[in-house]
Amino acid sequence: MNLTKKLSLASLLFVSSAVMAHGPVTPQSIDTSTIPAIGEEWVDENPYRELAGDVKAEIDRVGASAYNQNCARCHGLDAISGGIAPDLRELPADYDGDEWYIYRVQNGAVRNGAVYMPKMTEHLNQEALWAIRSWIETRAEQM
Numbered sequence: 001m002n003l004t005k006k007l008s009l010a011s012l013l014f015v016s017s018a019v020m021a022h023g024p025v026t027p028q029s030i031d032t033s034t035i036p037a038i039g040e041e042w043v044d045e046n047p048y049r050e051l052a053g054d055v056k057a058e059i060d061r062v063g064a065s066a067y068n069q070n071c072a073r074c075h076g077l078d079a080i081s082g083g084i085a086p087d088l089r090e091l092p093a094d095y096d097g098d099e100w101y102i103y104r105v106q107n108g109a110v111r112n113g114a115v116y117m118p119k120m121t122e123h124l125n126q127e128a129l130w131a132i133r134s135w136i137e138t139r140a141e142q143m
Protein backbone atom coordinates (compact mmCIF):
# COMPACT_ATOMS: atom_id res chain seq x y z
CA MET A 1 0.00 0.00 0.00
CA ASN A 2 1.38 3.43 -0.87
CA LEU A 3 1.50 6.30 1.57
CA THR A 4 -1.47 8.21 0.15
CA LYS A 5 -3.67 5.14 0.43
CA LYS A 6 -2.49 4.50 3.95
CA LEU A 7 -3.22 8.08 4.92
CA SER A 8 -6.72 8.10 3.46
CA LEU A 9 -7.48 4.78 5.14
CA ALA A 10 -6.25 6.20 8.43
CA SER A 11 -8.47 9.25 8.07
CA LEU A 12 -11.45 7.05 7.20
CA LEU A 13 -10.90 5.03 10.36
CA PHE A 14 -10.57 8.23 12.33
CA VAL A 15 -13.85 9.60 10.97
CA SER A 16 -15.82 6.44 11.66
CA SER A 17 -14.54 6.16 15.23
CA ALA A 18 -15.38 9.83 15.80
CA VAL A 19 -18.94 9.12 14.64
CA MET A 20 -19.16 6.10 16.92
CA ALA A 21 -17.93 8.18 19.84
CA HIS A 22 -21.06 10.27 19.47
CA GLY A 23 -23.22 7.22 20.05
CA PRO A 24 -25.84 5.45 18.01
CA VAL A 25 -28.52 7.43 16.22
CA THR A 26 -31.59 5.68 17.64
CA PRO A 27 -32.26 6.45 21.30
CA GLN A 28 -31.19 3.58 23.54
CA SER A 29 -33.22 2.32 26.46
CA ILE A 30 -31.29 2.23 29.72
CA ASP A 31 -31.22 -0.26 32.58
CA THR A 32 -32.24 1.72 35.67
CA SER A 33 -32.76 -1.27 38.00
CA THR A 34 -29.72 -0.29 40.11
CA ILE A 35 -31.02 3.17 41.08
CA PRO A 36 -33.99 4.24 43.25
CA ALA A 37 -37.35 3.87 41.47
CA ILE A 38 -39.53 6.95 41.06
CA GLY A 39 -42.58 5.55 39.29
CA GLU A 40 -44.68 6.49 36.28
CA GLU A 41 -46.08 9.82 37.46
CA TRP A 42 -43.64 12.67 36.65
CA VAL A 43 -42.31 14.50 39.71
CA ASP A 44 -41.61 18.23 39.29
CA GLU A 45 -38.15 18.38 40.84
CA ASN A 46 -35.00 16.27 40.47
CA PRO A 47 -35.52 13.61 43.17
CA TYR A 48 -31.85 12.53 43.06
CA ARG A 49 -30.23 15.94 43.59
CA GLU A 50 -29.88 15.78 47.37
CA LEU A 51 -28.70 12.16 47.54
CA ALA A 52 -25.11 11.28 48.42
CA GLY A 53 -22.68 8.39 48.78
CA ASP A 54 -22.85 5.11 46.87
CA VAL A 55 -26.43 5.63 45.77
CA LYS A 56 -25.59 8.98 44.19
CA ALA A 57 -22.43 7.55 42.62
CA GLU A 58 -24.49 4.82 40.93
CA ILE A 59 -27.07 7.40 39.77
CA ASP A 60 -24.29 9.47 38.22
CA ARG A 61 -22.77 6.38 36.56
CA VAL A 62 -26.12 5.42 34.99
CA GLY A 63 -26.73 9.07 34.07
CA ALA A 64 -23.36 9.44 32.34
CA SER A 65 -23.91 6.29 30.31
CA ALA A 66 -27.48 7.24 29.40
CA TYR A 67 -26.33 10.73 28.42
CA ASN A 68 -23.52 9.43 26.24
CA GLN A 69 -25.84 7.05 24.42
CA ASN A 70 -28.77 9.42 23.96
CA CYS A 71 -27.82 13.06 24.24
CA ALA A 72 -24.09 13.43 23.50
CA ARG A 73 -24.41 13.37 19.73
CA CYS A 74 -26.26 16.70 19.87
CA HIS A 75 -25.41 18.18 23.28
CA GLY A 76 -21.73 17.20 23.17
CA LEU A 77 -19.46 14.57 24.69
CA ASP A 78 -18.99 14.91 28.45
CA ALA A 79 -21.85 17.46 28.43
CA ILE A 80 -19.62 20.03 26.74
CA SER A 81 -21.65 21.47 23.89
CA GLY A 82 -19.97 21.73 20.52
CA GLY A 83 -22.57 24.28 19.45
CA ILE A 84 -25.17 22.02 17.74
CA ALA A 85 -27.51 22.18 20.74
CA PRO A 86 -27.52 24.17 24.00
CA ASP A 87 -24.94 23.40 26.70
CA LEU A 88 -27.02 21.60 29.33
CA ARG A 89 -24.58 22.46 32.12
CA GLU A 90 -25.95 25.99 31.99
CA LEU A 91 -29.42 24.94 33.07
CA PRO A 92 -29.65 25.96 36.77
CA ALA A 93 -29.82 23.05 39.25
CA ASP A 94 -33.08 24.23 40.79
CA TYR A 95 -36.86 24.08 40.41
CA ASP A 96 -36.97 26.40 37.37
CA GLY A 97 -34.21 24.46 35.65
CA ASP A 98 -36.09 21.22 36.36
CA GLU A 99 -39.31 22.65 34.92
CA TRP A 100 -37.58 23.53 31.65
CA TYR A 101 -35.71 20.21 31.58
CA ILE A 102 -38.99 18.27 31.96
CA TYR A 103 -40.66 20.36 29.26
CA ARG A 104 -37.90 19.63 26.77
CA VAL A 105 -37.48 15.91 27.45
CA GLN A 106 -41.26 15.43 27.22
CA ASN A 107 -41.84 17.59 24.14
CA GLY A 108 -38.51 17.49 22.35
CA ALA A 109 -38.01 20.32 19.88
CA VAL A 110 -40.11 20.11 16.74
CA ARG A 111 -40.59 23.06 14.39
CA ASN A 112 -42.50 22.94 11.09
CA GLY A 113 -42.39 19.16 11.23
CA ALA A 114 -38.59 19.04 11.59
CA VAL A 115 -37.38 17.17 14.67
CA TYR A 116 -34.46 19.05 16.22
CA MET A 117 -34.70 16.97 19.37
CA PRO A 118 -36.79 13.78 19.76
CA LYS A 119 -39.31 13.39 22.58
CA MET A 120 -37.00 11.64 25.01
CA THR A 121 -39.76 10.33 27.28
CA GLU A 122 -40.77 8.03 24.42
CA HIS A 123 -37.43 6.25 24.74
CA LEU A 124 -36.25 6.69 28.32
CA ASN A 125 -37.99 6.31 31.65
CA GLN A 126 -38.12 8.97 34.34
CA GLU A 127 -35.30 7.35 36.33
CA ALA A 128 -32.93 7.47 33.35
CA LEU A 129 -33.83 11.09 32.56
CA TRP A 130 -33.32 12.31 36.16
CA ALA A 131 -30.07 10.33 36.38
CA ILE A 132 -28.91 12.19 33.26
CA ARG A 133 -29.89 15.50 34.83
CA SER A 134 -28.06 14.63 38.08
CA TRP A 135 -24.90 13.71 36.21
CA ILE A 136 -25.04 16.93 34.16
CA GLU A 137 -25.33 18.88 37.43
CA THR A 138 -22.10 17.30 38.68
CA ARG A 139 -20.47 18.29 35.37
CA ALA A 140 -21.73 21.86 35.81
CA GLU A 141 -20.08 22.06 39.23
CA GLN A 142 -16.74 21.33 37.55
CA MET A 143 -17.12 24.18 35.02
Ligand code: HEC
Binds near residue numbers: 067084104120132
Ligand atom coordinates in the same frame (compact mmCIF):
# COMPACT_ATOMS: atom_id res chain seq x y z
C1 HEC B 1 -31.01 15.12 17.70
C2 HEC B 1 -30.37 16.09 18.55
C3 HEC B 1 -30.70 16.08 20.03
C4 HEC B 1 -30.67 15.02 20.90
C5 HEC B 1 -30.33 13.58 20.61
C6 HEC B 1 -31.00 15.57 22.19
N1 HEC B 1 -31.24 16.91 22.10
FE1 HEC B 1 -31.79 18.15 23.61
N2 HEC B 1 -31.89 19.71 22.31
C7 HEC B 1 -31.58 19.66 20.98
C8 HEC B 1 -31.76 20.98 20.39
C9 HEC B 1 -31.52 21.36 18.93
C10 HEC B 1 -32.21 21.82 21.42
C11 HEC B 1 -32.59 23.31 21.31
C12 HEC B 1 -34.05 23.35 20.97
C13 HEC B 1 -34.60 24.74 20.79
O1 HEC B 1 -34.16 25.65 21.52
O2 HEC B 1 -35.48 24.89 19.95
C14 HEC B 1 -32.27 21.00 22.62
C15 HEC B 1 -32.66 21.47 23.86
C16 HEC B 1 -32.63 20.73 25.03
C17 HEC B 1 -32.95 21.25 26.33
C18 HEC B 1 -33.28 22.70 26.67
C19 HEC B 1 -31.95 23.41 26.95
C20 HEC B 1 -32.01 24.90 27.02
O3 HEC B 1 -31.04 25.48 27.54
O4 HEC B 1 -32.97 25.50 26.52
C21 HEC B 1 -32.82 20.21 27.21
C22 HEC B 1 -33.05 20.26 28.71
C23 HEC B 1 -32.43 19.06 26.46
N3 HEC B 1 -32.31 19.40 25.14
C24 HEC B 1 -32.18 17.81 27.00
C25 HEC B 1 -31.80 16.69 26.27
C26 HEC B 1 -31.52 15.41 26.86
C27 HEC B 1 -31.56 15.11 28.34
C28 HEC B 1 -31.21 14.56 25.83
C29 HEC B 1 -30.90 13.09 25.92
C30 HEC B 1 -31.80 12.26 26.71
C31 HEC B 1 -31.28 15.33 24.60
N4 HEC B 1 -31.64 16.61 24.91
C32 HEC B 1 -31.05 14.82 23.36
C33 HEC B 1 -31.15 18.55 20.28
C34 HEC B 1 -31.05 17.27 20.79
